Amino acid sequence: MAKRDYYDVLGADKGASADELKKAYRKKAKELHPDRNSDNPDAESQFKEVNEAYEVLKDAEKKAAYDRFGHAAFEGGMGGRPGGGHPGQGDFASAFSDVFDDLFGDFMGGRPGSGRARAQRGSDLRYNLRVTLEEAFSGLQKTINVPTSVACDECSGTGSESGAEPTICPTCQGMGKVRAQQGFFTVERACPTCQGTGQMIQNPCKSCHGAGRKEKERSLSVNIPAGVETGTRIRLAGEGEAGMRGGPSGDLYIFIEVADHAIFDREGTHLHCRVPVSMSAAALGGDIEVPTIDGGRSRVKIPSGSQSGRQMRLRSKGMPGLRGGPNGDMYIELAVETPVNLTSQQKELLREFEKLSEENNPESSSFFTKVRSFWDSMKG
Known part of the structure; x- marks a missing residue:
């Protein structure tokens, strides 16, 4: 039986871009996956056909050969398939694995190689600082004590005794991740041997137990500029938590809160x-x-x-x-x-003042004129 055109298999145009081909493949793979088509005896063969087509068209070199010679590009008369082997043989799940990585890579730390954790950046820290309104007006230098992780002095942050360099993990070859095939899917997880660091420490530092850092309280001098208000954020680069095994330190963020004032x-x-x-x-x-x-x-x-x-x-x-x-x-x-606790004399004086002040309260006069008008209108 003659092979179908790979573009027709994917439902894509011949001039489709790599992103358009991937989109078409994902749609077809989802539609024809055998787990979703148990009542279709041809689903598995169709699914394999889709994977075979995408396996060729996703590769620029293979795609160019296919666009020029068609299926003959991968038959013996044309010198064999670029890269060796027939596109329908071998691991057709590798194409599906690319899409799996694309969908879930961010949640699992990215593809192998991107997960190397030889030197991990330290975490950013937050410190809440309360200042008075007078301090916010003038600005000040303030010393704060921050509990944080600092690089271990004994091993210079490497985690190894005497500062020796860690060795590459033999299980993941320094990638920090391992893959396992489960049916049509390739599952990626952190390497169980090195816990995702990609390294092995043969002689852990006795002071930090291989972490490359220790808990310590540090005193820092902070410049609070004049004019700060509640919610102002000050960033101190590199003053956060120390990185793992020599990695760069995180940043320290100081959040300002200005206290209420009595006046x-x-x-x-x-x-x-x-x-x-x-x-x-x-x-x-x-x-x-x-x-x-x-x-x-x-x-x-x-x-x-x-x-x-x-x-x-x-x-x-x-x-x-x-x-x-x-x-x-x-x-x-x-x-x-309004005065309170009036004496008898003060009350008498105010009564006398009230009699003499009928023309000195324009707002009261205006209001009660409007009230009388309102009442008269209601009577009418």
Whole structure:
């Protein structure tokens, strides 16, 4: 029986790219897999035919020969199949293995060769640092103690006694992974002999027991720039966990949290300060003294007749911008305070004041005029 055209077998065009051929193959392999077609006696032969076609077309050299000579390229008259053997003989599962690697390689650490773990990079570390608003305003140098893994001094991080170089694992030949054939699938797993490192240590270091690193608390000096806020992240390259067996160290990430302040509320680079004033001071106006985040004082003029919630701005008295940005502003919000625990004399004076102040409360007059209008409309 004449062989079918390989492109027809895969359902692909002759000018198809490598990605298009792989996509077509995956679709056909899934469709014709014998495990999914137990009621089709021809499924296995069709599945093998698909694998045979892809085995040729996935290889650029074989594909070029096939495109020029067809099936004759792999028969005796043309000098045999490039690379030797007939495409239908040998391990047809190798083509399927490529797709298996493509689908699951990321979950299993990649293909052999990419999983070499002679020197593994250390893990990144996180350190949460709490600072005051004053420290965030001015910036500071701070010493922190970080528990981490450091390179072993005894073996210089190699994990071997006297710093000797590890040997290549005889089981996986340094790949760190081994493969096993299970039916149509090739299963890849970490090498059981070297636990995926690709190396064997003949004489483990007695100090670190072959790990190449030890647990230790380190003191680090950290520069906290002015203007940091909660959520700011500072990266210290190479200050994380030491790598395994001489691998590079990870990074240390410091996450800043700025503590709440008793006087100031922060909004980006702006600061808000709520200042209580007496009823008489709000009515008469005058000057008040307010604190600033740099430890200084500023005089603020209160206009006469000020109401609660009135805001006044002090330019550039807020927080500095991170990385040299302009300073924000400081906003003073007035909170007019009603006196409490009045004496009899104070109450009498306020009653007298109330009688004389009917025309001095425009907001109250306006509100109650609207209320009377509302009630009259309801009656109508």
